[in-house]
Amino acid sequence: xxxxxxxxxxxxxxxxxxxxxxxxxxxxxxxxxxxxxxxxxxxxxxxxxxxxxxxxxxxxxxxxxxxxxxxxxxxxxxxxxxxxxxxxxxxxxxxxxxxxxxxxxxxxxxxxxxxxxxxxxxxxxxxxxxxxxxxxxxxxxxxxxxxxxxxxxxxxxxxxxxxxxxxxxxxxxxxxxxxxxxxxxxxxxxxxxxxxxxxxxxxxxxxxxxxxxxxxxxxxxxxxxxxxxxxxxxxxxxxxxxxxxxxxxxxxxxxxxxxxxxxxxxxxxxxxxxxxxxxxxxxxxxxxxxxxxxxxxxxxxxxxxxxxxxxxxxxxxxxxxxxxxxxxxxxxxxxxxxxxxxxxxxxxxxxxxxxxxxxxxxxxxxxxxx
Amino acid sequence: xxxxxxxxxxxxxxxxxxxxxxxxxxxxxxxxxxxxxxxxxxxxxxxxxxxxxxxxxxxxxxxxxxxxxxxxxxxxxxxxxxxxxxxxxxxxxxxxxxxxxxxxxxxxxxxxxxxxxxxxxxxxxxxxxxxxxxxxxxxxxxxxxxxxxxxxxxxxxxxxxxxxxxxxxxxxxxxxxxxxxxxxxxxxxxxxxxxxxxxxxxxxxxxxxxxxxxxxxxxxxxxxxxxxxxxxxxxxxxxxxxxxxxxxxxxxxxxxxxxxx
Numbered sequence: 001x002x003x004x005x006x007x008x009x010x011x012x013x014x015x016x017x018x019x020x021x022x023x024x025x026x027x028x029x030x031x032x033x034x035x036x037x038x039x040x041x042x043x044x045x046x047x048x049x050x051x052x053x054x055x056x057x058x059x060x061x062x063x064x065x066x067x068x069x070x071x072x073x074x075x076x077x078x079x080x081x082x083x084x085x086x087x088x089x090x091x092x093x094x095x096x097x098x099x100x101x102x103x104x105x106x107x108x109x110x111x112x113x114x115x116x117x118x119x120x121x122x123x124x125x126x127x128x129x130x131x132x133x134x135x136x137x138x139x140x141x142x143x144x145x146x147x148x149x150x151x152x153x154x155x156x157x158x159x160x161x162x163x164x165x166x167x168x169x170x171x172x173x174x175x176x177x178x179x180x181x182x183x184x185x186x187x188x189x190x191x192x193x194x195x196x197x198x199x200x201x202x203x204x205x206x207x208x209x210x211x212x213x214x215x216x217x218x219x220x221x222x223x224x225x226x227x228x229x230x231x232x233x234x235x236x237x238x239x240x241x242x243x244x245x246x247x248x249x250x251x252x253x254x255x256x257x258x259x260x261x262x263x264x265x266x267x268x269x270x271x272x273x274x275x276x277x278x279x280x281x282x283x284x285x286x287x288x289x290x291x292x293x294x295x296x297x298x299x300x301x302x303x304x305x306x307x308x309x310x311x312x313x314x315x316x317x318x319x320x321x322x323x324x325x326x327x328x329x330x331x332x333x334x335x336x337x338x339x340x341x342x343x344x345x346x347x348x349x350x351x352x353x354x355x356x357x358x359x360x361x362x363x364x365x366x367x368x369x370x
Numbered sequence: 371x372x373x374x375x376x377x378x379x380x381x382x383x384x385x386x387x388x389x390x391x392x393x394x395x396x397x398x399x400x401x402x403x404x405x406x407x408x409x410x411x412x413x414x415x416x417x418x419x420x421x422x423x424x425x426x427x428x429x430x431x432x433x434x435x436x437x438x439x440x441x442x443x444x445x446x447x448x449x450x451x452x453x454x455x456x457x458x459x460x461x462x463x464x465x466x467x468x469x470x471x472x473x474x475x476x477x478x479x480x481x482x483x484x485x486x487x488x489x490x491x492x493x494x495x496x497x498x499x500x501x502x503x504x505x506x507x508x509x510x511x512x513x514x515x516x517x518x519x520x521x522x523x524x525x526x527x528x529x530x531x532x533x534x535x536x537x538x539x540x541x542x543x544x545x546x547x548x549x550x551x552x553x554x555x556x557x558x559x560x561x562x563x564x565x566x567x568x569x570x571x572x573x574x575x576x577x578x579x580x581x582x583x584x585x586x587x588x589x590x591x592x593x594x595x596x597x598x599x600x601x602x603x604x605x606x607x608x609x610x611x612x613x614x615x616x617x618x619x620x621x622x623x624x625x626x627x628x629x630x631x
Contacts, residue, residue: 028466028467083393161485162484162485163487164476164479164482164487164488165479165484165485167468167476168476168479170466171462171463171466171468171473171476172457172461172462172476174426174429174431174455174457174461175455175457175476175528176479177429177430177431178429178430178431178450178453178455178480179450179479179480180447180450180480181479181480181484222467225467226467226468226512226514227467227468227469227512228466228467228468228472230467231467
């Protein structure tokens with residue numbers, strides 16, 4: 001692994017984790033789509049600031065872009081407040097407008113500089129290490145690694161310091177407001193954080209993939225835990241994993257690193273939604289299958305109890321009879337009987353006759369009176 | 371009890387000429403309401419009468435078009451620490467990844483102010499509040515696993531740790547089981563016994579007389595307010611609920627027209 005590879009992976013991990021942290025609260029606040037809006041409209045801020053200072057590395061670009069992000073949020077809310085459009089429509093109206101102005105400006109006036117539409121959409125993480133930060137002739141490493149690390153530290157600090165404010169205003173905005181924690185202040189502060197993060201990540205992974213890195217790891221983490229601190233840590237871990245796995249996947253198939261990172265984040269989410277212990281699809285299917293078996297077992301025991309000692313018990317309580325009377329397939333009947341047997345609720349006698357054990361009899365009575 | 375210099379007790383909540391409108395549509399018209407300290411008051415009225423809006427206007431959660439609200443003789447923003455708020459249970463997302471104890475601890479946030487975190491003392495208070503509502507066994511439970519009644523008791527515990535003297539509750543009895551209803555009533559009486567003021571948005575007319583001392587009948591305008599015996603009458607209910615009164619038969623607790631309670 002070359003030094004270049006290490007630098008790229010390090011940057012990828014820092015970008016992914018920095019995005020996932022605010023992503024947790026975006027997902028919890030049902031604002032996932034707002035990240036899409038912000039990550040696109042910040043381009044306008046970048047372009048306008050670039051025309052002003054004529055330098056792509058100028059700090060003013062970050063400031064202007066962040067401001068555009070926050071303005072986007074304000075515009076969406078203003079439009080929503082008119083009650084003429086719903087919030088999702090407001091988002092869909094505002095950010096393409098700002099983004100398209102930026103794209104037109106680039107195409108018309110910035111054709112000669114390094115600011116092309118491909119880079120805007122997908123980023124150029126593989127080239128990031130070539131832009132170095134030099135102080136007094138000393139090479140301090142990739143410039144974007146410094147910028148992103150600073151943003152990561154900012155995000156960690158903001159979450160740590162305003163943890164309880166973010167939590168209460170997300171869970172119960174009314175209570176937060178009644179207690180004097182201005183939800184508007186918290187909301188715009190948080191959206192500012194999202195904007196700064198999107199601006200920083202923009203350079204590395206572009207405006208579309210930022211969204212994947214912000215939303216997929218927290219969405220996956222939410223399926224795996226029901227504790228907020230665990231969700232935050234898990235989101236960071238899944239994001240870091242997606243970054244490294246994405247890098248090597250890109251290497252293996254010779255494809256875009258950013259694209260493959262986002263794809264990995266998607267794979268992680270897919271795995272979570274399928275295999276999460278409680279909330280996963282597979283767990284849900286197994287739970288329903290178990291419930292069906294349990295119910296069938298209870299039904300069988302009640303059936304046995306009803307006919308126990310009766311004149312027709314010999315016929316009714318016969319293994320082969322279940323298919324006919326309860327309309328069960330032979331296979332299903334066998335599984336139900338085996339389950340009840342294992343639980344010590346009934347026993348099989350000679351000739352395929354079924355008999356409740358004392359425990360089974362008690363259980364059946366209990367279920368019937370309930 | 372907080373008193374004026376003259377010795378007269380300050381009202382817990384004083385609402386004067388309050389109007390709230392969403393756009394052009396008035397939700398509350400020129401409301402006057404005085405809520406005395408140390409009593410249990412029900413706010414009653416049909417759907418869309420503005421009951422929740424009245425609570426929110428007192429808490430400055432919705433903008434006022436006109437009017438004045440004072441809490442213990444001060445603007446709400448200067449009396450925040452004296453007021454606990456129990457929103458409607460349905461107003462929050464119970465899938466939020468957190469535990470019962472954590473939700474109760476949120477009640478201490480207002481007193482802690484910005485940045486400071488709850489510590490051992492707050493944790494102990496939260497546990498005590500959970501015991502009061504019979505939910506101490508659920509402290510570590512994920513909140514999505516609670517029944518409606520249990521959720522309501524958690525909200526009540528959260529209000530208790532706010533250490534307030536005035537409690538504004540939005541439909542605390544909505545959709546709860548009998549056990550929870552009893553627990554809530556007990557807590558309300560305990561609060562009154564120590565001199566606290568409770569204002570509940572309330573739906574079940576048949577329990578107004580049993581649970582509350584005073585009632586405010588609301589339907590965009592204030593129809594009547596005062597002690598239950600005086601204000602909770604059939605004519606007033608008829609005014610508040612319009613023509614839809616057949617279900618009101620008998621709920622006011624009067625035996626015969628004109629007869630006293």
